[in-house]
C-alpha cells in the first residue's frame with residue numbers, strides 16, 4: 475500500500491524569544507529525542523481522515539486548535555491540484571502542546587515532509603520552512619520563523635528574521651534542564667500583548683527588545699568561549715527583561731527562583747511564556763537531576779536533560 479512518513483522534533487529557544495519577532499537575533503536548539511511523527515496511507519475515495527491526540531475524524535471537521543494544520547494541508551493540495559485526493563493521516567507526538575517547545579511548528583514540519591514523501595514531490599529546505607510558516611501564521615499573525623527553522627534542523631541555529639539563519643555548534647561544559655511548569659503557555663496572547671505594549675509605550679518596550687538582542691550576541695560569545703557561568707548570568711538578565719515585557723508569570727518566576735536556589739547557573743522562560751516551559755543552565759547531569767527532583771516537589775510536571783557538550787558524569 476502507498477504511504478508517506480514525516481518526522482520532526484521539539485525545539486528550545488535558548489535566548490531571543492519575542493525580540494526575534496522584532497528583528498533581534500535568537501539562538502534555539504533542537505531537542506531531537508522529543509519527536510513528532512506523521513504517517514499517511516491511502517484510503518480509497520473516502521474523505522480525508524485525521525487521527526491525532528486531539529481529534530479523530532474527517533479533516534474538514536477538525537477543531538480550531540488544528541486549523542493551522544488543516545489550512546496547511548489544503549494549501550499544499552491546492553497548489554498541486556490534488557484537492558480530490560483522499561488519505562488517512564496519523565499524527566503522533568511526544569511533545570506537550572502549548573508549552574513553548576514548538577509543538578505546532580514540529581507538527582507542521584512533519585506534515586509537510588509526510589505529504590511530499592507520500593506524493594513523491596521534491597522538497598527543498600527553504601520550501602519546507604516557507605510551508606511550515608503558513609501553519610504558524612494561524613497561531614499568531616507574525617511568526618519569526620524560528621520555531622519552524624529549529625524543528626527542521628538537526629543542529630542549534632542562530633537566526634535574525636529574514637536576514638540570517640545558520641547552524642551554531644554548541645559545545646559547552648554544561649547541560650540544559652528543561653522544565654514543564656504544567657501550565658498552558660499562551661504564545662498568541664503573549665505575542666499580541668508585546669505588540670500592544672510597543673504601540674502604547676514604544677520607548678521603554680523597544681529598549682527591552684534591544685537589550686534582549688544584546689543578550690543574544692553576548693550568549694553567542696559565551697558559547698564560543700565555553701563560559702557556562704557567563705551564559706547563566708545572561709539567562710537571568712534575559713528573564714528579568716522578559717518579565718518586564720510582561721510575558722512571564724508568578725508560577726514561572728517562583729519556579730525559576732527555586733531552580734537558582736538549588737544551584738542552577740541561570741534560568742529563564744523559553745518560548746512564548748505566560749506558562750509553558752523554562753530552562754536552567756546547570757553544571758552537569760548530576761546537578762540537573764537533583765534540581766529536577768526539587769522542582770518536581772514545587773509543581774514541575776515534566777523535565778528533560780539536554781547535555782550541551784562533554785559531561786564528565788556521562789563518561
Ligand code: PMV
Nearest residue numbers: 491492574576617618745746
Ligand atoms: O511558544 P512557542 O514555542 O511557539 O515559541 C514562540 C516564540 C516567539 O518568539 C514568542 C514567537 C516567534 O514567532 O518567534
